[in-house]
Amino acid sequence: MQTPILDPVACSGLSRRNFLRIAAATSALASVPVLTESRLAFAQRPKFADPxxxxxxxxxxxxxxxxxSARKAIAEIIPKGGRYEFPMQMELGETFAKMEGFDPSYVDVYAGSSEPLHFTVLAFxxxxKPLVIADPGYEAPMWAANISGAPIIKVPLLDPKGAATHDVKAMLAASTTPGVIYLCNPNNPTGTVTSREDVEYLVSKAPKGTVILIDEAYIHLSDAQPSLDFVKDGKDVIVLRTFSKLYGMAGIRMGFAIGRPDLLKQIATFGGQNSMPITAIAAAKASLIDTDLVPTRKKLIGEIRAENLAWLKSEGYHATPSVSNCFMLDVRRPGKEVYAAMAQKDVYIGRIWPAWPNCVRVTVGSREEMAVFQKTFKEVMSGSTAGLEPQPIHERMRETPFAYLS
Structure with a gap:
């Protein structure tokens, strides 16, 4: 009896067309990096920047x-570093799911939120089926859309000189067949919050089959109402969480994608759930169950942010009304010149978004760091920056085509 030749496409339940599309995107992934905040910041840093x-x-x-508590957990797990310990990863997802009232099948664990963000755009x-995104907004989704061949529709923020929130009505009107509408709330780079009312409107009015991707990387820093209930209600919503911001684990890498199991299965096709570093798993679990961590850090970062926004206002500068750990600052001249002048004094502020060329993004650092920022900023702004240009990006980034982002 001849052994039948199994067709992997037929066995998986995928159509051949979808399989080829996924295969093409997966092949692209082999040569194209998942764009992250760290990569974007690194790309702009001048060659002389010393970390x-x-x-x-x-x-x-x-x-x-x-x-x-996270540092202690990391130290204690190091002796087990020779093991994969995948059950620990499952337990982490289960811990978060239990805390938030989900079935564990609604939570997937990733190395940060960048991967599921990237994979969601590729999948849908x-x-x-265009990607609809705010402008200025976090650029990473556009990178993924560039790979999938999707049109990228940028929608200006509403009232940029004031609230700087997502214009959800304009985002809905931007396309009749959007594949993904991306909403970062609080928004990166402005640090501003889009109201719960507007988020509800967006979810309720989105065309059938459109995935609303809500990035809550900065949610713990604000009083904004989370969007996890949309997932519980079975909506076409995927929510992203990360331990990179308030939890201080950007270099350790851990995050979640939260959504209906059928949606999570589609994004997992592009990257799956690889075994996570056990140090990151241990640190994440310790952080989750530390009940004092979020309120304590939220208060501290909020106080430093408020102090600096007040100082900038007293100096005559406008900044977005941020509730996050970053804000956009109007420097009233080409932002790239101010960036270059600050970098010459070893103070490295954030990049410039083409939609707001006279603004720079500033991350809220420690009080000591922000004191240096204030002193240096005042020095730079009291002189001329005309003609200054940022130094070329680091050699290792030269081959990365960022031009489409503008």
């Missing part, structure tokens, strides 16, 4: 680092 020198408030990092956009 061990100066003030780095350009990547929305948390200078506090992991909590004491195409040349006929």
């Amino acid at each position: 061990n020198k100066g003030i780095h408030i350009d990547a929305n990092e948390n200078p506090l680092g992991p909590s004491e 956009t195409s040349k006929d």
